[in-house]
Amino acid sequence: DAGVTQSPTHLIKTRGQHVTLRCSPISGHKSVSWYQQVLGQGPQFIFQYYEKEERGRGNFPDRFSARQFPNYSSELNVNALLLGDSALYLCASSVAGGDSEQFFGPGTRLTVL
Amino acid sequence: AQSVSQHNHHVILSEAASLELGCNYSYGGTVNLFWYVQYPGQHLQLLLKYFSGDPLVKGIKGFEAEFIKSKFSFNLRKPSVQWSDTAEYFCAVNAGGSTLGRLYFGRGTQLTVWP
Numbered sequence: 001d002a003g004v005t006q007s008p009t010h011l012i013k014t015r016g017q018h019v020t021l022r023c024s025p026i027s028g029h030k031s032v033s034w035y036q037q038v039l040g041q042g043p044q045f046i047f048q049y050y051e052k053e054e055r056g057r058g059n060f061p062d063r064f065s066a067r068q069f070p071n072y073s074s075e076l077n078v079n080a081l082l083l084g085d086s087a088l089y090l091c092a093s094s095v096a097g098g099d100s101e102q103f104f105g106p107g108t109r110l111t112v113l
Numbered sequence: 114a115q116s117v118s119q120h121n122h123h124v125i126l127s128e129a130a131s132l133e134l135g136c137n138y139s140y141g142g143t144v145n146l147f148w149y150v151q152y153p154g155q156h157l158q159l160l161l162k163y164f165s166g167d168p169l170v171k172g173i174k175g176f177e178a179e180f181i182k183s184k185f186s187f188n189l190r191k192p193s194v195q196w197s198d199t200a201e202y203f204c205a206v207n208a209g210g211s212t213l214g215r216l217y218f219g220r221g222t223q224l225t226v227w228p
Contacts, residue, residue: 042221043216099145104156
């Protein structure tokens with residue numbers, strides 16, 4: 001079975017631009033979570049979606065938004081990019097959100113110049 | 114807010130040495146605890162987890178961890194490390210209530226094992 005997939009693998013943007021990152025969960029998983037991992041730090045929670053509804057939001061500005069589609073895939077959008085948004089963005093899927101085990105994708109490496 | 118502390122940022126061991134990585138968390142309620150591993154060039158993988166029951170949990174590849182509630186700790190251990198254990202290790206906590214479903218991670222411990 002395919003694991004969590006994310007696209008693109010790498011991305012380079014300039015300050016002020018916006019970016020859309022995509023995630024496809026494991027088949028049968030209905031929840032997707034997004035994390036930001038800055039170099040040298042552990043992943044930091046951004047959003048969780050379950051059945052297309054936002055179930056949680058971390059301490060990130062409104063420039064960050066996300067949505068989940070009927071097929072349970074998800075997009076993370078970041079507007080007005082700042083240099084500090086440079087990070088590895090991880091997507092994790094789980095069967096049902098809550099305390100279900102989360103399976104991580106390979107991430108999207110975003111570089112903001 | 115919950116926080117997770119990993120005491121060692123970089124640990125260097127020789128093969129066959131014993132390993133213990135510390136993890137402490139700050140949350141007074143019921144928690145689920147995890148250790149994730151990230152091998153070079155690979156994505157995060159679950160090593161082991163504690164939800165309830167026996168506080169000594171065993172994971173993959175010979176790893177185990179002990180939950181000590183009174184110390185808010187969940188330390189990872191392995192009796193004899195191998196070169197292939199070289200990786201970054203993350204402790205994570207999933208608390209209940211309004212934050213259920215969110216994983217709070219420590220900053221990670223880079224383990225280097227010399228052959």
